[in-house]
Amino acid sequence: xxxxxxxxxxxxGSVSRVTGWVWFGLVLFFCASxxxxxxxxxxxQVLDGADESYQEQKxxxxxxxxxxxxxxxxxxxxxxxxxxxxxxxxxxxxxCDEQSQHVSRKLAILLVKLNRxxxxxxxxxxxxxxxxxxxxxxxxxxxxxxxxxxxxxxxAIYQDLLEIKExxxxxxxxxxxxxxxxxxxxxxxxxxxxxxxxxxxxxxHYYLARLYRELQYFDKAAASYEIALELNWSExxxxxxxxxxxxxxxxxxxxxxxxxIVDEDDANELIRTRLVNLYLSLEQDDKALxxxxxxxxxxxxxxxxxxxxxxxxxxxxxxxxxxxxxxxxLQEFPELDAGHYLLGLAYFRKGEMEKAGKQLETxxxxxxxxxDSIQLQARILKDSDxxxxxxxxxxxxxxxxxxxxxxxxxxxxxxxxxxxxxDRGLEVYERGMExxxxxxxxxxxxxxxxEKAGKQEQAMATMQQVLDLEPDNAAALNYVGYTWADKDVHxxxxxxxxxxxxxxxxxxxxxxxxxxxxxxxxxxxxxxIIELERALELVESDPVIHEHLGDAYLQKGEDxxxxxxxxxxxxxxxxxxxxxxxxxxxxSLKARGTR
Numbered sequence: 001x002x003x004x005x006x007x008x009x010x011x012x013g014s015v016s017r018v019t020g021w022v023w024f025g026l027v028l029f030f031c032a033s034x035x036x037x038x039x040x041x042x043x044x045q046v047l048d049g050a051d052e053s054y055q056e057q058k059x060x061x062x063x064x065x066x067x068x069x070x071x072x073x074x075x076x077x078x079x080x081x082x083x084x085x086x087x088x089x090x091x092x093x094x095x096c097d098e099q100s101q102h103v104s105r106k107l108a109i110l111l112v113k114l115n116r117x118x119x120x121x122x123x124x125x126x127x128x129x130x131x132x133x134x135x136x137x138x139x140x141x142x143x144x145x146x147x148x149x150x151x152x153x154x155x156a157i158y159q160d161l162l163e164i165k166e167x168x169x170x171x172x173x174x175x176x177x178x179x180x181x182x183x184x185x186x187x188x189x190x191x192x193x194x195x196x197x198x199x200x201x202x203x204x205h206y207y208l209a210r211l212y213r214e215l216q217y218f219d220k221a222a223a224s225y226e227i228a229l230e231l232n233w234s235e236x237x238x239x240x241x242x243x244x245x246x247x248x249x250x251x252x253x254x255x256x257x258x259x260x261i262v263d264e265d266d267a268n269e270l271i272r273t274r275l276v277n278l279y280l281s282l283e284q285d286d287k288a289l290x291x292x293x294x295x296x297x298x299x300x301x302x303x304x305x306x307x308x309x310x311x312x313x314x315x316x317x318x319x320x321x322x323x324x325x326x327x328x329x330l331q332e333f334p335e336l337d338a339g340h341y342l343l344g345l346a347y348f349r350k351g352e353m354e355k356a357g358k359q360l361e362t363x364x365x366x367x368x369x370x371x372d373s374i375q376l377q378a379r380i381l382k383d384s385d386x387x388x389x390x391x392x393x394x395x396x397x398x399x400x401x402x403x404x405x406x407x408x409x410x411x412x413x414x415x416x417x418x419x420x421x422x423d424r425g426l427e428v429y430e431r432g433m434e435x436x437x438x439x440x441x442x443x444x445x446x447x448x449x450x451e452k453a454g455k456q457e458q459a460m461a462t463m464q465q466v467l468d469l470e471p472d473n474a475a476a477l478n479y480v481g482y483t484w485a486d487k488d489v490h491x492x493x494x495x496x497x498x499x500x501x502x503x504x505x506x507x508x509x510x511x512x513x514x515x516x517x518x519x520x521x522x523x524x525x526x527x528x529i530i531e532l533e534r535a536l537e538l539v540e541s542d543p544v545i546h547e548h549l550g551d552a553y554l555q556k557g558e559d560x561x562x563x564x565x566x567x568x569x570x571x572x573x574x575x576x577x578x579x580x581x582x583x584x585x586x587x588s589l590k591a592r593g594t595r
Contacts, residue, residue: 067097074106083114101127105137117148135161139170146177166193172203179211187211202232218248235261239271251278269298276308285312303333310342314349322346337367344376353380365403378411382418390415398431406432406442413449422453440470447479456483474504478511485518494518509538513545520552528552543572547582554589563589 074089090107094100104123111120124141131137138157145154158174161167171194178187188211194204205228212221225241242257255278261271272291279288289312296305306329313322326343330336344359357380363373374397381390394412398404409432416425429446436442447462460483466476481497484490498514505511516531532549539545550565563586570582 064097067093067100067103069093070096071100071103071106074110078106078110083110086110087114101130112144117144120144121148121150135164139173142173146180151177151181166197171197172201172207175204176207179207179214184211184215188215200231202228205231206237213244222248235264242274246278251282254278267298269295272298280312285316288312303329303336303339307336307338307342310339310346314342314346317349319346319350323350337363337369341367341369341373341376344373348376348380353384356380370403371405371407374405374408375411378415382415387415387419404435406436406439409435409442410445413445417449417452425449426453438469440466440473443469444473444475447476472500472504474501474508474511477501477504478514481518482514485514485521488521491518491522495522507538509535509542509545512538513542513548516545516552517548520548520555525552525555529556541572543569543578543582546572547585550585554585559589 070089070093074086074093077083077089078086087107087110090103090110093103094107097103104127108120108123108127111117111123121141121144124137124144128134128137128141138161142154142157145151145157154177155174158170158177161170162174171190175187175190175194178184178190188208191204191208191211194201195208198204205224209221209224209228212218212224221244225237225244229237229241238257238261242254242261245251245254245257255275258271258275258278262268262275265271272295276288276291276295279285279291289309292305292309292312295302296309299305306325310322310325310329313319313325323343323346326339326346330339330343333339340359340362344356347353347356347359357377360373360377360380363370367373374393378390378393381387381393391412394408394415398408398412409428413425413428413432416422416428426449429442429449432439432442433446443462443466447459447466450456450459450462460480463476463479466473467480470476477497478501481494481501484494485498495518498511498518501511502508502515512531512535516528516535519525519528519531529549529552532545532552535545536542536549546565546569550562550569553559553562553565566582566586566589570579570586573579573582
């Protein structure tokens with residue numbers, strides 16, 4: 001045995017193991033019986049001076065046997081995930097037979113597995129150079145180039161192959177490559193060629209949809225997605241398209257696809273959860289509740305389902321049902337803070353304040369619902385005409401470093417304002433700014449409080465501080481811009497601020513009102529009316545917007561419309577001083593007769 005070991009130390013892998021030698025013996029046995037080209041020559045061939053001598057053919061056959069042996073060794077090692085051993089064996093096989101493209105190909109593919117792509121590319125370049133007619137090798141080389149970032153070389157190969165034949169797979173790979181490199185026009189052209197060549201290509205329509213999404217051609221993306229889904233329905237694709245529709249705020253289309261998925265997979269918890277969220281966003285509470293009841297059967301131990309169902313019951317004012325459900329959940333999960341909060345809220349809505357308070361007091365300061373629970377406790381005390389009790393509660397919590405929050409400071413100042421103790425409220429805010437100097441919500445609320453307290457210069461300075469911390473704070477931009485416009489000062493800058501605020505929050509009716517008002521102040525009445533009417537579409541019952549629109553109509557000479565909006569503003573205003581101002585405008589119009 002020692003003699004055998006010493007003569008085979010050059011073989012790859014550890015050959016000292018018994019199992020290795022058994023395997024080696026088997027390889028020799030099978031190699032001996034393999035169909036190796038015969039080395040026996042016709043005597044006359046030798047005598048007649050054949051092109052290859054007997055010795056040359058014999059050497060060639062020995063080389064092939066050697067190559068075959070190492071090839072088998074490498075293949076077995078590769079199959080057993082011994083890649084370094086396989087690499088060594090394939091390299092030795094090539095030393096035996098340098099012209100073997102099959103061994104070269106196996107070696108190149110193994111090098112790709114080992115992430116040695118430069119070496120793999122050189123091998124494949126030689127293979128393709130030796131046999132350029134082999135399309136598969138050229139495609140593999142193109143893919144390899146693409147993975148290495150050598151995009152131009154990959155594209156060149158695909159284009160050369162397309163000159164030979166417009167192949168489905170090559171068009172698809174080239175189109176995908178263009179898309180990955182953000183050459184969208186080229187990608188679109190290639191994929192459209194593919195659709196024209198083969199209209200029922202699922203992948204062509206799918207990648208076109210992805211491409212159109214990237215280009216933000218959402219209608220085209222939707223059309224391509226629908227064709228792809230029709231050609232090859234799958235849950236994965238239906239889910240992707242449903243998510244696309246959700247992002248486009250086309251909830252009904254998303255719901256239709258999710259319903260298809262649950263029709264195929266009735267127990268799909270993820271999709272039913274998404275359906276719940278969509279139904280809730282559309283305020284279709286009954287449909288959301290139906291899905292939740294299915295989820296409750298699928299997830300009998302999930303308290304989150306009970307919590308969501310109880311929230312719907314609260315929205316539907318089914319307080320007894322909510323209480324019964326929450327009591328059951330808390331019996332099983334007594335540590336569930338969200339359950340205690342919702343139960344407290346249900347009791348509060350029913351007017352059972354003592355029971356509500358007991359539930360809220362159990363909530364730990366580390367709980368996510370802690371802030372909500374404190375605010376509700378303060379609300380209960382306020383509604384019970386116990387403002388001093390609410391103040392005491394909040395003062396104690398703010399005085400403790402482990403429980404104080406900016407929202408509690410805002411609430412405490414608001415309660416002082418309700419007690420008409422404005423200065424005490426200002427003191428609370430000043431204390432809060434020392435504790436949370438960079439809190440934007442607190443700073444903005446402080447500015448509004450200063451405004452209500454008649455300290456407009458300080459309010460404006462505070463709002464500018466907000467913008468120093470967050471230049472794109474839409475609320476602060478709107479406040480500063482509207483204040484300037486209302487005073488007929490800095491109108492150009494006021495327009496700039498409000499325009500930025502609208503861009504940040506285009507669906508906010510109050511900011512849209514500010515834009516209409518600044519247009520009015522700048523003398524562009526027609527544009528003012530457009531923006532103010534849009535503001536009323538977003539916020540139907542705001543008296544200020546009605547008054548502004550009345551002013552714009554009056555300036556335009558449309559007295560009847562102006563009178564109508566003034567009268568609506570008067571009905572909605574609660575403050576007597578504001579009602580009086582609008583009444584003067586109404587009286588003036590009626591006195592001169594509307595046109």
